[in-house]
Amino acid sequence: MSNLKAIVRWISATALLLAIAWPGSVRPVDAKSDAWTNKGPEGGHVTTLAIDPHVPTTLYAGTVAGVLKTVDGGKHWALAGTALTTIVRALAIDPLAPATLYAAGTVGLYKTTDRGSTWSAINDGLGPWGMTSTVDALAVDPHTPTTLYAGTTGDGIFKSADGGASWTAVNAGLADPRAPIFALAIDPRSPTTIYGGGLAGAFKSADGGGTWSVINTGLTNRFVIELAIDAEITTTIYAGTLGGIFKSVDAGASWSAINAGLTGATVSALAIDPISPATLYASTSGGLFRSTDAGASWTAASAGLGAAAVDALVIDPRWPDILYAGTSGDGVFKSADAGGVWSAANERLIATIVRTVVVDPQTADTLYAGTAGGVFKSTDGGDEWRAITAGLGTTDVRVLAVDPWTPATLYAGTAGGGVFKSADGGEIWNSANNLRLRDNFIFALAIDPQTPGTLYVGSNGDSLLKSTDGGGSWSTAGPFNTQALAIDPVLPATLFAGTDTTLFKSVDGGASWIRTPVDRARIWVVAIDPHDSNTVYASVSPFGSAFRGVLKSIDGGLSWTAVNSGLPYDPRALVIDPETPETIYAGTRNGVFQSVDGAATWTAMNEGLTNPTILALATKPRDLYAGSNGSGVFKRVVRRR
Numbered sequence: 227m228s229n230l231k232a233i234v235r236w237i238s239a240t241a242l243l244l245a246i247a248w249p250g251s252v253r254p255v256d257a258k259s260d261a262w263t264n265k266g267p268e269g270g271h272v273t274t275l276a277i278d279p280h281v282p283t284t285l286y287a288g289t290v291a292g293v294l295k296t297v298d299g300g301k302h303w304a305l306a307g308t309a310l311t312t313i314v315r316a317l318a319i320d321p322l323a324p325a326t327l328y329a330a331g332t333v334g335l336y337k338t339t340d341r342g343s344t345w346s347a348i349n350d351g352l353g354p355w356g357m358t359s360t361v362d363a364l365a366v367d368p369h370t371p372t373t374l375y376a377g378t379t380g381d382g383i384f385k386s387a388d389g390g391a392s393w394t395a396v397n398a399g400l401a402d403p404r405a406p407i408f409a410l411a412i413d414p415r416s417p418t419t420i421y422g423g424g425l426a427g428a429f430k431s432a433d434g435g436g437t438w439s440v441i442n443t444g445l446t447n448r449f450v451i452e453l454a455i456d457a458e459i460t461t462t463i464y465a466g467t468l469g470g471i472f473k474s475v476d477a478g479a480s481w482s483a484i485n486a487g488l489t490g491a492t493v494s495a496l497a498i499d500p501i502s503p504a505t506l507y508a509s510t511s512g513g514l515f516r517s518t519d520a521g522a523s524w525t526a527a528s529a530g531l532g533a534a535a536v537d538a539l540v541i542d543p544r545w546p547d548i549l550y551a552g553t554s555g556d557g558v559f560k561s562a563d564a565g566g567v568w569s570a571a572n573e574r575l576i577a578t579i580v581r582t583v584v585v586d587p588q589t590a591d592t593l594y595a596g597t598a599g600g601v602f603k604s605t606d607g608g609d610e611w612r613a614i615t616a617g618l619g620t621t622d623v624r625v626l627a628v629d630p631w632t633p634a635t636l637y638a639g640t641a642g643g644g645v646f647k648s649a650d651g652g653e654i655w656n657s658a659n660n661l662r663l664r665d666n667f668i669f670a671l672a673i674d675p676q677t678p679g680t681l682y683v684g685s686n687g688d689s690l691l692k693s694t695d696g697g698g699s700w701s702t703a704g705p706f707n708t709q710a711l712a713i714d715p716v717l718p719a720t721l722f723a724g725t726d727t728t729l730f731k732s733v734d735g736g737a738s739w740i741r742t743p744v745d746r747a748r749i750w751v752v753a754i755d756p757h758d759s760n761t762v763y764a765s766v767s768p769f770g771s772a773f774r775g776v777l778k779s780i781d782g783g784l785s786w787t788a789v790n791s792g793l794p795y796d797p798r799a800l801v802i803d804p805e806t807p808e809t810i811y812a813g814t815r816n817g818v819f820q821s822v823d824g825a826a827t828w829t830a831m832n833e834g835l836t837n838p839t840i841l842a843l844a845t846k847p848r849d850l851y852a853g854s855n856g857s858g859v860f861k862r863v864v865r866r867r
Contacts, residue, residue: 260863261834267611270577272552276317288314289577291856300571306342330361348390365410377407396435423450441478466493487524497539509536527565555599580853596623617655639668658697684708703736712752724749789825813840
């Protein structure tokens with residue numbers, strides 16, 4: 227029984243972000259605890275790339291959590307400043323003064339004049355009615371680089387004549403200014419001529435954005451994602467769409483499809499060789515392709531790239547055989563032979579969205595991270611990671627759970643792929659999807675700590691499901707839209723299930739449920755004190771409810787009190803110290819917070835945490851792990867008092 231209790235205590239320190247993560251023992255943090263360090267995994271989602279035209283070994287990568295920079299051609303990467311943590315959708319460099327860089331994202335525009343060391347917002351006038359627009363496309367006038375253009379998601383095109391200090395809408399003539407703008411390109415010889423593309427097709431201005439005209443003749447697919455202009459013959463333009471690539475040789479007056487040899491219709495990136503513009507590169511949903519005859523024919527150029535889609539391409543302006551590709555999950559790749567062979571260039575490029583972190587309950591240095599690009603494993607406490615995706619692929623993994631008795635057995639809940647199971651520590655995965663689900667989007671996954679063959683799954687649009695044979699078969703066991711689960715580690719027939727509206731409790735393994743007083747609120751996470759089953763914590767977001775943030779019950783869920791002093795609302799992760807349960811950690815959009823008095827008060831513990839949006843927490847002896855929204859896993863050594 228003592229061994230059972232030890233395992234139960236370990237398991238109960240779970241950090242839930244729609245998931246269960248199995249922790250170890252941590253002593254309370256004192257004021258001199260070590261700072262956070264960013265541990266990986268390397269790679270992740272690179273949304274855009276920019277290359278310094280003067281020093282092309284310097285590149286910038288836009289990610290889901292800011293900008294990273296390399297000064298050695300991709301050998302090593304580092305954050306380009308710590309103030310910028312937004313999703314970056316576009317980058318543009320001042321071609322005459324490349325220390326100046328612009329970054330566009332979900333919160334408007336940012337500018338640096340010191341190569342990324344510091345950033346400032348430049349959003350005055352960038353949006354209607356005092357609001358800031360989401361920017362998807364940027365272009366800098368190559369002759370007068372204080373003149374900028376920004377294409378937005380639903381507010382049209384804006385222009386700045388003062389380096390971004392102020393902006394004015396320039397939408398006259400656009401077919402629908404509310405249609406998203408995905409691409410902008412400036413004629414390098416006549417920079418008052420600008421081309422745009424988006425949901426309404428292609429359009430052109432010959433007067434610096436003063437007026438626009440639609441140029442869709444022959445453009446049979448009018449969802450334009452990419453535009454590129456031949457630098458030598460600037461009346462030649464290429465458009466990447468949802469229906470392949472189109473070419474115009476008359477400055478957009480007419481278009482024709484050029485897709486011979488291409489597979490996959492959706493074009494996500496286009497690049498033209500700056501020295502030999504008959505050489506083009508295009509990324510589609512079928513891979514990466516190269517043309518040496520101005521698009522008349524295409525051949526595959528994906529060797530070594532892997533499975534992730536390429537979302538960004540840049541070419542070295544001096545040595546155009548050198549290319550860089552930013553991918554949707556595997557980071558940056560580099561080719562030195564014009565796309566013949568690619569290799570990863572990701573050292574310290576950490577851009578992974580980590581939704582859940584779990585610790586092997588028997589081997590504390592073994593960790594698993596569920597990410598937007600699959601599962602990663604570390605066997606040295608997080609210093610080194612490797613992808614373990616055989617049979618799983620790069621599926622978005624939302625939740626992970628480890629069998630406490632046989633920790634080589636893992637379960638992964640995915641966004642759209644249902645549940646997967648591995649019996650060998652994640653080396654090979656197999657579907658466990660005899661679920662009869664309407665939607666295979668899994669929100670929550672939990673294992674009975676005393677009977678590990680029993681597990682529960684919460685999904686989008688379906689009832690809570692239960693398996694008693696390790697995922698071989700499933701039966702209905704609870705409420706719809708279960709998004710958070712917690713199992714009492716001592717009495718595992720007691721469960722809490724949080725939905726998008728209500729927190730429920732069962733004391734008979736899901737056979738029946740009662741509604742707790744927590745309703746009219748979305749339940750993000752539930753955690754049960756491993757020493758006192760009557761003490762339960764939940765994090766909620768209200769809609770018409772008086773409850774918000776972290777709630778605490780000391781009577782098994784019959785009544786609840788808000789405990790948010792010093793804490794930002796709506797944490798996405800909670801973990802209780804298994805040895806000293808009055809110590810609790812919360813992962814929020816403003817970093818990690820700690821309470822040492824049973825959640826009565828909270829203090830931030832964010833030194834070294836460069837990404838404040840925390841989605842998951844897990845513990846092991848002396849260490850605390852935080853999974854972030856776009857910067858991988860952070861680790862903090864926790865010193866004992």
